Amino acid sequence: MDVCDVLRMNGGNGDYSYSNNSLLQRKVISMTKPIIDDALTNLYSAMNFPKTLIMADLGCSSGPNTLLVASELVNSIDKIRHKLGDAESPEIQIYLNDLPHNDFNNIFLSVSKFQKNLTNQLMANSSSSSCYVSGVPGSFYTRLFLRKSIHFVYSSYSLMWLSQVPKMMNTNKGNIYMSTTSPPSVIKAYREQFQSDFLTFLKCRAEEMVSGGRMVLTILGRQSDDPCSKECCYVWDLLATSLNDMVAEGLIEEEKLDSFNIPQYTPSPKEVSNGVEKEGSFVIDCIQVTEVNWDACTDNNHSLSEEDAQGYNMGKCMRAVAEPLVLSHFGESVVEEVFERYTKNIKISMSKEKAKLVNVTVAMTRKE
Helix, strand or coil: CCHHHHCCCCCCCCCCCCCCCCHHHHHHHHHCHHHHHHHHHHHHHHCCCCCEEEEEEECCCCCHHHHHHHHHHHHHHHHHHHHHCCCCCCEEEEEEEECCCCCHHHHHHHHHHHHHHHHHHHHHCCCCCEEEEEEEECCCCCCCCCCCCEEEEEEECCCCECCCCCCCCCCCCCCCCCCCCCCHHHHHHHHHHHHHHHHHHHHHHHHHEEEEEEEEEEEEECCCCCCCCHHHHHHHHHHHHHHHHHHHCCCCCHHHHHCCCCCECCCCHHHHHHHHHHHCCEEEEEEEEEEEEHHHHCCCCCCCCHHHHHHHHHHHHHHHHHHHHHHHHHCHHHHHHHHHHHHHHHHHHHHHCCCEEEEEEEEEEECC
């Protein structure tokens, strides 16, 4: 699996698009706003009323959340400027980054409306900040920007995705991710791939960011020291169960399942802080762990009972995230069956217990 070619959220605006199934991710963005505001306040103060600000959203995906983040960043700067008594609005450049197969067209079609709405908001506050938006395709595990050019970097629910599927000495038989039944060598391979990728990410950003620049990262993670804990692996275990059932029924080849592994790693706060300290270019300002319930993805679908709506919407949320991976590996003929079973398993699980996702948010400053 070439991750750069297949790792993307479902594009467009269809029923299973990421655009229409990212309420949970939006909830996480809103939860981290105080940390973002604090980082931007410290940045703005340290820069002594800057005339220009260059920001980047790494792993921006597409849909309403992308430009929501951009809007929040601009509005936050505007409020900070007023609070600190700065009379002149800075010009703001926001770079939106994701892998080349991301649905950038959907973003670009929305930019003019975003800029118009933003202008109206700022005019209502007697402000006149100019905001320019650009798309930057490419892996954030490589250099993306000019040296010492970026003031603020933001990323939400992206850095748990790895640059590649870990190279494993043993087959992760019957599993598609880390599991309690995975060989120790598989767990080791996943951990080492994350450590290598995170180090690379930090080194690239260290070259691109100005001294004193700020970065806020929210990563799908875990609180436990156990990388196979239920809090981070359960959502993939349910997909593995669906695929194993289809293998048992002869709908999917066993060898095909055994060669499929999700390129993701959900780190603990300790692993994140250790990675930052090891790379050495940043000082951690704060690190916070939060939780979000699976039912945060549930919309107001009145045609279903509350219980059915929870499972149905979480199923659509996960389909928007995982379908490109499943499609590229198993083929189009089984996709509908896979996600029908997966959604059913999610629904059963949510009827029995209140499942949660864990978020690790870290704010840091580029050393002088």
